[in-house]
Amino acid sequence: MTAYARGLLHEPPVKPERPQFSSGPTVKFPGWSLDKVKTASLGRSHRSADAKGRLKYAIDLSRELLGVPDDYLVGIMPGSDTGAIEAAMWTMLDPARPATVAAWESFGNVWIQDAVKQLKLPNLQILSADYGQIPDLTTIPQRNDVVFTWNGTTSGARIPNTDWLEKGREGVVLNDATSAIFAQEMDWPKLDATTYSWQKVMGGEAQHGMLILSPKAVERIESYDPAWPLPKLFRLKKGDKLNRAIFEGATINTPSLLATEDYIAALEWAKSIGGRKALIERADANARIVLDWIESTPWLRNMVSDPALRTNTGVCMVFQGDWYDNLPEDEKAAVPKKIVKLLEERNVGYDFNGYRDAPPSLRIWCGGTLEQEDIKRLLPWIEWAYATVKGAA
Structure with a gap:
């Protein structure tokens, strides 16, 4: 037990050099400064070749650093992780199919409310647990679509493994990985839609999310037309096909190129350290x-x-x-x-x-x-x- 724990009320002698300990937006990478953020794309249309090139570079760096399989798609989405995971839910969860939403903290419980109150999925299994615990994920049928949060951002509980997901399972798997990805390995072959935001592990700016789709997810999106209205920000299809331009840097709405450059700087730093x-x-x-x-x-x-x-x-x-x-x-x-x-x-x-x-x-x-x-x-x-x-x- 230290002197402080014994109740001696003198202040410790040294302070952290960087006092930012927030869980999102998180602290910038060591050595970050504004002059490390490139600005040539600022003031340009996000549809210009140069700006689209920078957006695609952010996508490509993300793919490289995360080890995303070559046949998966990586795209930039509006609305942070929330926009990305809800776009996946709105466009992939078919009421005609059974689904499970598993939650053990605040954000997972929001996805439960989406499934119950907004999408009103009729054949829905809800798995929930108190803060600090995880429900029995082995009770999820393999034919069910699944929505889960890899790492409980507000509880500190994460899944220990993906053994509860069988390879080749019938249902699609939607993974909110925002406070896990870049800090924990993703089991890509078992994941169909994975989402995260720049503001979490990489210390980027808020309001931009990422959506990573497996070939199985693409097949679901192209074969299923939701009965409910889709806001423009959730529309992933062009005609009957996935709009693949979204995954090449043509974002659904106007992104912040300053935030994009800041994210790129964080990715380049991560690459430089290993x-x-x-x-x-x-x-x-x-x-x-x-x-x-x-x-x-x-x-x-x-x-x-x-x-x-x-x-x-x-x-x-x-x-x-x-x-x-x-x-x-x-x-x-x-x-x-x-x-x-x-x-x-x-x-x-x-x-x-x-x-x-x-x-x-x-x-x-x-x-x-x-x-x-x-x-x-x-x-x-x-x-x-x-x-x-x-x-x-």
Whole structure:
């Protein structure tokens, strides 16, 4: 137990150099600055050859770094990860077919509401679990279409494997991978539509999503015409065929070329340090620092009880112990907010409170754009802040 955990209320001697610990948008890659973002495409039409070339370059770099199979399509979508996953759901989920939506945190529960209230799928299996747990995915029939979130952005629980998905299964698999991809390996042969946003693991700017389609997904889109109205932002077909121009840099609506160049800069940085393997190693090492600290801190526990399900990106922790357990519920909810406020006021750490719908908690982002030293410097400050909040109670 450190001095801070024993309640000695002196501030730690050093602060993180970069105090951004948000789970999205996440911190920029080390060494980022505006002069690393190329600007030649700015002020140009996104339909111009040069601008389309930059959009296609972003697509190609994404494919290369992620190891996407050659026969899969990669495209840029509006509306961040939300727009990408909902476009996939609206254009691929056929009410005539059985479907499963599995959720164990806030965003997965939104996809459940989409399936129930918006698409009104009649033959729907809902699998849900509390924060920190994952439902029994082996109960999903292989003929069902499936929507799931690879990594629980707001709970810190991720799937341990894809053994519950059989190769050659009948249903299509829609994978919201936004807080996992670039930090965890994707099992591409078992995935039909995979989505993510630039603002998560790569520290890019918001509002742009990515949609990765397997040949099976393309076949579903081309063979199925939804009965419900499709907003323009969800329209992936041109006539009876997939609009493949979307996957060559011709976006559905106007993208931000500044955000595109920022994403390209992050991808080029990732490639320069060793690509996907290096990003995963960095996230694993960062998360290990936090996971070990939680285990050694008596007034904290990981929100995810099973170590096999613990993420290496947004690590979530809840409070425990006699002092905290005896607080009224409203005072329990205030503890993490007070800790974050104390550290934000001192420019030590920003935006590491738990998600608003999650249990009262802290959530520290550990993706590959974080530096180990900054995480190591943050943790004693959290101990100091906890002791300060407890001492003032």
